[in-house]
Amino acid sequence: MVEKALIKARKITESLVLAMIAIMTLIICYQVVSRFAFNYTPPWIQPLSLLLMVWIGFIGLAIGIQDNTHIKINLFVSKMPERLQKVIRALQRILAFVFGVFMLIEGSKFSYSMKDSSISGINTPSAVLYVVVPIAGLLVTIYLLFECFGKWKAIGDEEVEE
Amino acid sequence: MVIATLIGLFLLLLIIGVPVALAMGLTSIVVAFQLDIPMSVLVQRMVAGVNSFPLLAIPFFILAGEIMNSGGISQKLVRLSDVIVGRFRGGLGIVNVNTSMLFGGISGSALADASSIGSIMIPMMKKKGYDTDYSVAVTVSGATQGIVIPPSHNMIIYALAAGGGISISSLFLAGIIPGILLGLGLMVTAYVIAVKRKYPAEKPSSFREILKAMREAIPGLLTGVIIIGGILSGIFTVTESAAIAVAYAFLTSFVFNRDVPISRIIPVLAQTFKTLALVLFLIATSSGFAWLLALLRIPTLVSDSLLGLTDNPILITLFIIIILLFLGTILDVAPIILITTPILLPIATSIGMDPIHYGIVMMICMAIGLVTPPVGGALFVGSAIGKIPVERVIKSLLPFYLCMIVILLLVAFVPQITMVVPNLFQ
Secondary structure, three states: OHHHHHHHHHHHHHHHHHHHHHHHHHHHHHHHHHHHHHOOOOOOHHHHHHHHHHHHHHHHHHHHHHHOOOOOOOOOHHHOOHHHHHHHHHHHHHHHHHHHHHHHHHHHHHHHHOOOOEEOOOOEEOHHHHOHHHHHHHHHHHHHHHHHOOOOOOHHHOOOOO | OHHHHHHHHHHHHHHOOOOHHHHHHHHHHHHHHHOOOOHHHHHHHHHHHHOOHHHHHHHHHHHHHHHHHHOOHHHHHHHHHHHHHOOOEOHHHHHHHHHHHHHHOOOOOHHHHHHHHHHHHHHHHHHOOOOHHHHHHHHHHHHOHHHHOOOOHHHHHHHHHOOOOOOHHHHHHHHHHHHHHHHHHHHHHHHHHHHHOOOOEOOOOOHHHHHHHHHHHHHHHHHHHHHHHHHHOOOOOHHHHHHHHHHHHHHHHHHOOOOOOHHHHHHHHHHHHHHHHHHHHHHHHHHHHHHHHHHOOHHHHHHHHHHHHOOOHHHHHHHHHHHHHHHHHHOOHHHHHHHHHHHHHHHHHHOOOOHHHHHHHHHHHHHHHOOOOOOOHHHHHHHHHHOOOHHHHHHHHHHHHHHHHHHHHHHHHOHHHHHHHHHHOO
16 A cells, blocks of 8 residues: 555656656747747746756755765775665665655745745745655655555666775 | 865775765764764755756756667667678677767766677677677777766766856867777777687668668767757757757657666656766765865865975876876776875966866876776776676786777876867857
């Protein structure tokens, strides 16, 4: 049950992000066309595309932590004894969890404090930009908790290079 | 004390295999805590790092490269290189490097280059009797050109790490001659070894075949022309040109090319997202990290103590190069750029190096790092495709390392090589 829900939630998040990349490309192309054809640069394009990129980036980092695919140095750990490696791997995941908690708590606080300021050009509260930080924190913490109970498996762990 | 925590904790986290971006994030949290800096500043810094318009070009460059790749651009470039340089002895080796040069003018990702060109060229070379170690060595060293030849998204990362103020289009222009020089050097190296090992030449192509190969490859090559031309003429910003390149690549590879179904765009987007997520995470946390470095005046401390030892510009340049090459053996490109630029760039400029020149020297160091063990992305991709142990590739890579080092020193100590093109367009 839980595994299915986790996988499903992941699929939905991923599709949303892919759509965001596509939209981001389309609106920048539209900006170029609009500038040439109508000599007009719509003011909403730049802030909207940046908003999308921040969202893509933070959701992406959360997914990267879930899968344990971020760039790291394996060199030293892979030379250590098997048992120590296990301890270190657990420690790595705990540290990732701590970072998730940081994003969740501090991100929520900061987003809340930004609820009254707004992003120029798209008339949206700045909180919409920052709220992706606690969302990423949530995505990290939930999945790491379930990984701890064996309900989620990070793909990056298996393909450890020599 | 705080400085000791920052450096010590960061190194410790790296050694125990914590992802680089996460290590920067966690270190920043601890240091900010020690300094009594509100955590909200870190959150804001992280978001601000990603929230930058020039950075938008990065997803587009990655996406354009991925689209061209899935549209079969590599085969066409191989074919074009084959009809032009295949006729020399060891033809396929030269074809391989030349294809990478053309590919670098479109995509700029050395890893994508190594995997897509390697999967075509390595089996092809094996079949014609080339040794596998040579085939892999040529492929991976050739692939590194992508990082120096524009467009290169690593140059954008460098421009951002340098704190803005560096024109990305000048950087792109500056990469042209050093990139071509690197390619020519590698081709000569490939040729000399091929003569020694008595590798065959391909049969010369007829004029008609050359025309046909050109006609097929030109739509792909135009992507590079659009990007560089658009930026040069000032019609587009870097970001816009990258987005237009995506639209163009999509039209030529998917819409006007019936062989590739449009649904293939989904895995292409997914692959782009995967690469992008790694880069953006690094940029987010390094933005907070670099801010703390500056706050603690670490760049000034390092440069003061170094300049206290010697003020000989040649020694200092060599020192910087050695640090970059060393880091290149254990770390990936983007993290090195983001971590070292705030510290090493001020040293470089203090001995009179132009930031653009320094950027290109750094890119060549990074190119070498991609093919040096224990951590060399391109090297591992190539060995995996050739199904050959890394150690055997390294042995045949030695002449190529030598060639790359010579080019690196040439570019580092003759600034004109780098600066002539950007100065022309100033």
